[in-house]
Amino acid sequence: MNSRQQPIPVVVLAGFLGSGKTTLLNHLLRGSRGTRIGVVVNDFGSIEIDAMSVAGQVGDSMVSLGGGCLCCAVDGAELDTYLDRLARPEHGIDVIVIEASGLAEPQEMIRMLVANENPAVRYGGMVEVVDAAEFDATRARHPETDRHLAVADLVVLNKTDRVDPAERARIEAVLAGLCPGIPVVAADHGRIDPGLLFDRKEWAETRGQLSFEDLIAEAESARADAEDHRGHAHAHYESTEFASDQALHPRRLIDFLDGRPPGLYRIKGHVHFGVPGHGEKYEVHAVGRFLRFTPLPWGRGEPRRTQLVLIGSGTDGPALLADLAACREPAPHAVAPETMWGVLRYVDPADRPDIEGADAGLTETDFHDADADADEGVYAYADVDPAEG
Numbered sequence: 001m002n003s004r005q006q007p008i009p010v011v012v013l014a015g016f017l018g019s020g021k022t023t024l025l026n027h028l029l030r031g032s033r034g035t036r037i038g039v040v041v042n043d044f045g046s047i048e049i050d051a052m053s054v055a056g057q058v059g060d061s062m063v064s065l066g067g068g069c070l071c072c073a074v075d076g077a078e079l080d081t082y083l084d085r086l087a088r089p090e091h092g093i094d095v096i097v098i099e100a101s102g103l104a105e106p107q108e109m110i111r112m113l114v115a116n117e118n119p120a121v122r123y124g125g126m127v128e129v130v131d132a133a134e135f136d137a138t139r140a141r142h143p144e145t146d147r148h149l150a151v152a153d154l155v156v157l158n159k160t161d162r163v164d165p166a167e168r169a170r171i172e173a174v175l176a177g178l179c180p181g182i183p184v185v186a187a188d189h190g191r192i193d194p195g196l197l198f199d200r201k202e203w204a205e206t207r208g209q210l211s212f213e214d215l216i217a218e219a220e221s222a223r224a225d226a227e228d229h230r231g232h233a234h235a236h237y238e239s240t241e242f243a244s245d246q247a248l249h250p251r252r253l254i255d256f257l258d259g260r261p262p263g264l265y266r267i268k269g270h271v272h273f274g275v276p277g278h279g280e281k282y283e284v285h286a287v288g289r290f291l292r293f294t295p296l297p298w299g300r301g302e303p304r305r306t307q308l309v310l311i312g313s314g315t316d317g318p319a320l321l322a323d324l325a326a327c328r329e330p331a332p333h334a335v336a337p338e339t340m341w342g343v344l345r346y347v348d349p350a351d352r353p354d355i356e357g358a359d360a361g362l363t364e365t366d367f368h369d370a371d372a373d374a375d376e377g378v379y380a381y382a383d384v385d386p387a388e389g
């Protein structure tokens with residue numbers, strides 16, 4: 001437990017869109033045991049899907065900064081306000097984790113943290129989450145990824161379940177070249193040893209990639225850069241938000257998702273279908289061509305509603321919204337359960353509601369055939385604790 005004399009370390013959790021930051025954060029929160037973790041979530045969109053995914057687990061020790069990248073808050077005043085609040089002794093927080101938006105410039109955030117004058121907190125290192133399955137594609141599209149890796153204190157090579165051992169070894173060799181001397185931890189579903197983050201002492205003292213002086217020396221040019229966000233990944237991305245209290249028709253939504261434009265890189269949120277036998281909340285994640293649904297119970301009193309954030313480059317927001325609006329279904333109770341098949345194709349077999357599958361005459365072969373269309377061996381993981389969600 002923090003003695004209150006020691007400044008609370010603030011760890012930046014960074015990584016490209018969909019790399020698995022929220023999944024990792026939830027793993028840390030579940031494995032934190034006696035350590036109290038304060039969380040700052042910075043969603044790119046104004047519907048705060050990430051915040052919703054972790055909120056139930058941290059209660060009042062979480063603040064959420066929606067509606068833009070934290071790295072653009074040049075003076076960091078807003079962040080300081082939240083850190084001050086989290087650092088109050090009554091919260092008893094031992095470590096603060098900032099989940100950066102998937103399009104943030106971690107260097108900017110590090111600078112803000114180093115410049116923070118609150119003696120109750122100190123910069124505690126940066127964790128960069130890397131999606132093994134999207135590694136080459138992300139680097140090709142975003143050369144700045146290499147810069148982010150170079151300032152990391154710990155690299156988590158996530159989604160190793162989606163690549164074979166040879167590919168994993170190749171990526172590890174590339175990472176060793178990009179960030180020499182920095183530990184690279186392989187993981188699936190962000191399951192790293194929480195001790196890597198909670199044992200803070202080593203971090204502050206041993207990080208040598210970017211010293212305080214380096215940061216200050218870079219500050220001037222970076223500040224100019226920060227004022228002109230054209231160099232940031234998020235300058236090239238748009239976020240489109242869709243929310244509806246009306247149910248969505250499963251088949252129309254799947255047609256929309258199957259035909260989504262290549263520039264629409266990331267979709268996250270949850271869907272209300274309301275089809276008989278499928279009243280659950282369907283959490284949805286798309287990362288590149290990967291698509292997964294996870295049925296979860298609705299929270300107590302939670303409104304049956306669809307909320308989606310769509311992040312992409314060169315996407316036509318109004319057209320996406322019009323397409324989604326056309327998926328709305330005013331009478332979901334009258335919709336045949338078998339229209340859910342297209343959705344169930346993208347659900348982990350372990351999470352599939354088998355009653356409906358059996359009733360609808362679906363066989364295992366149907367599911368296997370369908371799975372072959374999706375990414376091989378990729379399964380969804382429930383980020384939200386159903387009890388809390």
Ligand SMILES: Nc1nc2c(ncn2[C@@H]2O[C@H](COP(=O)(O)OP(=O)(O)OP(=O)(O)O)[C@@H](O)[C@H]2O)c(=O)[nH]1
Nearest residue numbers: 017018019020021022023102159188189285379381
């Ligand atoms: N197969 C596989 N899927 C994973 C793994 N880690 C996360 N996922 C899935 O990848 C999707 C994105 O995960 P998130 O944790 O939401 O990613 P994120 O980095 O927080 O996403 P943004 O906030 O959009 O940047 C979800 O469907 C996760 O369940 C993994 O190791 N293996």
